Amino acid sequence: EAQVTQNPRYLITVTGKKLTVTCSQNMNHEYMSWYRQDPGLGLRQIYYSMNVEVTDKGDVPEGYKVSRKEKRNFPLILESPSPNQTSLYFCASSSGLYTDTQYFGPGTRLTVL
């Protein structure tokens, strides 16, 4: 089954404790993105990647890091989480060949205390 998976789905952590949210897709998609969703603000792109070893900043990259060492994986790293990073995070992928249809993962609800 074609899908985008994220782990963990829920996470409560404390300020300053490094964490990684994993994202994996099995559709051989070249393009992968991370978004955060906050009430009233919609979906804002954090980082995106057009291919292995190619990443670029989105609208709200501060406080986040990403890496794309393999085509299928695109982890989101919070080196020193802060309470303003409490949010719902979605990973997405797209083939980019003819369509920009983005397939979203199930989401990760992160709370930083």
Add this chain to the structure above:
Amino acid sequence: GENVEQHPSTLSVQEGDSAVIKCTYSDSASNYFPWYKQELGKRPQLIIDIRSNVGEKKDQRIAVTLNKTAKHFSLHITETQPEDSAVYFCALSDRGSTLGRLYFGRGTQLTVWP
């Protein structure tokens, strides 16, 4: 980055009525315009999209129209049903220079009353 304005932020309609959500944008290079539906607690899912060389696209009760001159595009839902209740997001991209970059509106909470 591109600024996408989406209106209204909330919309309540009676079952069977039509619903229209409109988005405006500023970058004339934008050429791909998808709409996503997000049900409560679920992930966003694409419901319809349109490219800049097309003025209108229909899929059963859902249609999208695009006015490139005025830089706005709209989602039309006819014969609304309670299961249409969700948050709807417009988005756009410029596949020419920013592949993978998608800009979203802030969303419209649609409620369909039985």
